[in-house]
Amino acid sequence: MSETLYPVPADIAAAAYIDDAKYQEMYKASITNPDGFWGEHGKRIDWIKPFTKVKNTSYDPHNVSIKWFEDGTLNVSANCIDRHLETRGDKPAIIWEGDDPSEHKVITYRELYAEVNKFANVLHAMGVKKGDRVTLYLPMIPEAAYAMLACARLGAIHSIVFGGFSPDSLAQRISGCDSKVIVTADEGLRGGRKVPLKANVDKALETLDVDKVVVVRRTGGDVSMTEGRDVWYHEEAERVSDHCEPVEVNAEDPLFILYTSGSTGQPKGVLHTSGGYLVYASMTHQYIFDCKDDDIYWCTADVGWVTGHSYIVYGPLANGATTLMFEGIPSYPSPSRFWDVVDKHKVSIFYTAPTAIRALMGAGVEHVEKTDRSSLRILGSVGEPINPEAWQWFYDHVGNKRCPIVDTWWQTETGGILITPLPGATALKPGSATRPFFGVQPALVDAEGQILEGATEGNLVILDSWPGQMRTVYGDHERFVQTYFSTYKGMYFSGDGCRRDEDGYYWITGRVDDVINVSGHRMGTAEVESALVAHPKVSEAAVVGYPHDLKGQGIYVYVTLMDGEEPSEDLAKELRGWVRQEIGPIASPDLIQFAPGLPKTRSGKIMRRILRKIAEDSFDNLGDTSTLADPAVVEDLIENRQNRA
Ligand code: WT7
Numbered sequence: 001m002s003e004t005l006y007p008v009p010a011d012i013a014a015a016a017y018i019d020d021a022k023y024q025e026m027y028k029a030s031i032t033n034p035d036g037f038w039g040e041h042g043k044r045i046d047w048i049k050p051f052t053k054v055k056n057t058s059y060d061p062h063n064v065s066i067k068w069f070e071d072g073t074l075n076v077s078a079n080c081i082d083r084h085l086e087t088r089g090d091k092p093a094i095i096w097e098g099d100d101p102s103e104h105k106v107i108t109y110r111e112l113y114a115e116v117n118k119f120a121n122v123l124h125a126m127g128v129k130k131g132d133r134v135t136l137y138l139p140m141i142p143e144a145a146y147a148m149l150a151c152a153r154l155g156a157i158h159s160i161v162f163g164g165f166s167p168d169s170l171a172q173r174i175s176g177c178d179s180k181v182i183v184t185a186d187e188g189l190r191g192g193r194k195v196p197l198k199a200n201v202d203k204a205l206e207t208l209d210v211d212k213v214v215v216v217r218r219t220g221g222d223v224s225m226t227e228g229r230d231v232w233y234h235e236e237a238e239r240v241s242d243h244c245e246p247v248e249v250n251a252e253d254p255l256f257i258l259y260t261s262g263s264t265g266q267p268k269g270v271l272h273t274s275g276g277y278l279v280y281a282s283m284t285h286q287y288i289f290d291c292k293d294d295d296i297y298w299c300t301a302d303v304g305w306v307t308g309h310s311y312i313v314y315g316p317l318a319n320g321a322t323t324l325m326f327e328g329i330p331s332y333p334s335p336s337r338f339w340d341v342v343d344k345h346k347v348s349i350f351y352t353a354p355t356a357i358r359a360l361m362g363a364g365v366e367h368v369e370k371t372d373r374s375s376l377r378i379l380g381s382v383g384e385p386i387n388p389e390a391w392q393w394f395y396d397h398v399g400n401k402r403c404p405i406v407d408t409w410w411q412t413e414t415g416g417i418l419i420t421p422l423p424g425a426t427a428l429k430p431g432s433a434t435r436p437f438f439g440v441q442p443a444l445v446d447a448e449g450q451i452l453e454g455a456t457e458g459n460l461v462i463l464d465s466w467p468g469q470m471r472t473v474y475g476d477h478e479r480f481v482q483t484y485f486s487t488y489k490g491m492y493f494s495g496d497g498c499r500r501d502e503d504g505y506y507w508i509t510g511r512v513d514d515v516i517n518v519s520g521h522r523m524g525t526a527e528v529e530s531a532l533v534a535h536p537k538v539s540e541a542a543v544v545g546y547p548h549d550l551k552g553q554g555i556y557v558y559v560t561l562m563d564g565e566e567p568s569e570d571l572a573k574e575l576r577g578w579v580r581q582e583i584g585p586i587a588s589p590d591l592i593q594f595a596p597g598l599p600k601t602r603s604g605k606i607m608r609r610i611l612r613k614i615a616e617d618s619f620d621n622l623g624d625t626s627t628l629a630d631p632a633v634v635e636d637l638i639e640n641r642q643n644r645a
Pocket of ligand 1: 260306307381382383384385386407408409410411412413433494495496508510511517520521522
């Protein structure tokens with residue numbers, strides 16, 4: 001690990017909201033007096049009825065309960081739009097950059113107001129009211145933001161499903177939260193290729209009953225419309241006014257559900273509520289990106305992931321910032337695209353993922369160097385540990401050694417960033433997420449849950465609540481308690497391993513559970529396994545991650561076949577296609593090894609530790625194999641391993 005220290009540039013510190021002295025002072029206040037600290041910062045958003053209570057949270061596994069600002073009321077869309085109209089009506093709220101470089105659109109706060117109000121009225125006409133769940137399955141077009149904010153305006157709960165998920169995954173997520181209204185588009189457009197969103201919705205709905213499907217026209221491609229169920233957004237929008245009164249909701253009323261993978265079972269519906277979430281998303285966005293009124297801020301995520309929720313839509317818009325929304329991919333039409341967009345729109349803050357950086361690094365530095373990028377001021381990274389080489393390339397070539405990189409650690413569950421540098425306060429070390437944000441108390445524990453002090457390595461837990469924390473698993477509070485608060489009693493367990501160095505800096509080492517991180521996308525190995533064993537030729541499957549140059553982790557699959565089935569290249573291809581169809585392209589296995597048997601204990605438990613080692617091509621030291629039921633299985637697995645150096 002690189003331990004080179006990059007001190008805060010003096011000009012950045014002088015102009016930033018927070019320098020190191022301020023960080024120390026505010027961090028201390030946030031921990032010693034959370035009520036006082038958050039009571040003050042809670043006022044950064046507009047409340048209809050101001051809160052009088054601040055923090056009311058318990059991590060006691062018998063009674064996990066998380067409430068912030070619990071007697072306050074507000075409307076999230078009014079905070080993201082209405083309150084800016086007087087001073088920022090003509091300021092761009094969203095700059096939309098299409099997949100094709102010839103297409104872009106600027107939406108001012110005043111225009112955003114009209115669009116969101118219309119969208120809310122259309123949804124209202126479809127029967128959507130406070131507390132209802134609405135599933136959004138949309139490409140990266142402004143209507144995705146309009147639809148989110150329209151739900152928030154009505155007090156309805158959106159559940160976004162990433163456009164790369166299959167009809168089956170979509171169906172599971174629609175029925176999981178019992179949505180009666182779906183919003184989609186005819187087709188998406190990414191890298192010049194069409195994504196059949198409406199056709200996928202039709203497939204998902206073959207076995208499900210919903211009231212309405214609202215279809216946004218994006219490509220104009222042919223889609224079938226089911227009479228009485230499906231409506232075109234642009235036709236409905238003509239019938240409604242562009243004013244819709246924002247609905248007053250309680251701070252603890254739900255804002256959205258977002259499904260995410262865990263180490264066991266099917267994806268969980270992570271539930272975030274309104275007041276604390278918005279305070280936390282907006283405050284982290286302002287301070288971590290040091291975002292000022294004249295910045296052009298671009299986060300390259302998709303709104304289908306939490307990063308898009310907190311750092312494309314809610315955080316920036318609550319702050320009255322200009323947020324850029326990009327429909328396309330980094331490599332289309334050329335590997336200069338990101339930097340062309342930076343120059344075109346004079347982007348000053350640029351937030352992306354290590355997997356994109358590694359891919360662009362591979363394409364060659366000439367694609368960066370031919371662009372100007374002098375508008376850039378702050379860079380950011382999220383989604384997985386950033387390897388020091390990628391960090392260095394990002395810093396040297398993209399930021400021309402001028403721009404601090406904020407390596408932000410957080411999770412769908414945390415709602416916002418928890419561990420990160422602040423550009424004006426924190427000296428950087430490539431590969432380290434550095435220090436906790438205000439109000440965040442990280443700790444490292446050993447397997448027994450003993451807190452470890454000083455420079456050490458362990459499992460990353462958070463000792464107390466922060467306002468952006470998820471409140472429950474939708475419809476299954478017991479699963480929430482089990483997943484996050486029962487491994488180490490009285491602590492929130494992140495599922496990540498982590499090292500802390502002599503300076504108190506945190507270095508995330510990756511997941512310690514059965515979750516893998518493929519190109520910054522979270523995947524439960526159990527989900528991929530259950531998709532595989534649903535194939536008629538598959539008897540058993542075990543899935544593990546292995547180091548992958550571009551993706552961070554790749555998906556390594558061990559499969560045993562039903563009696564009479566023979567391994568073949570064709571079958572491997574078939575299984576790849578099967579998983580893509582069951583879950584989506586993001587779950588496509590990278591390597592498939594057919595095995596006559598899997599290593600098991602005498603009680604029948606698959607020994608994943610061994611499978612991980614073999615997949616990593618580091619099987620010299622397999623650890624204790626004395627509990628194996630049949631040691632010969634391992635010989636065959638090593639012999640036929642797929643990932644050879
Ligand atoms: C997992 C959460 C939070 C938005 C994107 C992913 C990994 C995330 C970092 C980082 C090292 C990171 C962790 C975490 N992760 N950011 N800066 N350094 N690891 O959200 O899908 O909920 O995944 O992503 O392993 O647990 P997510």
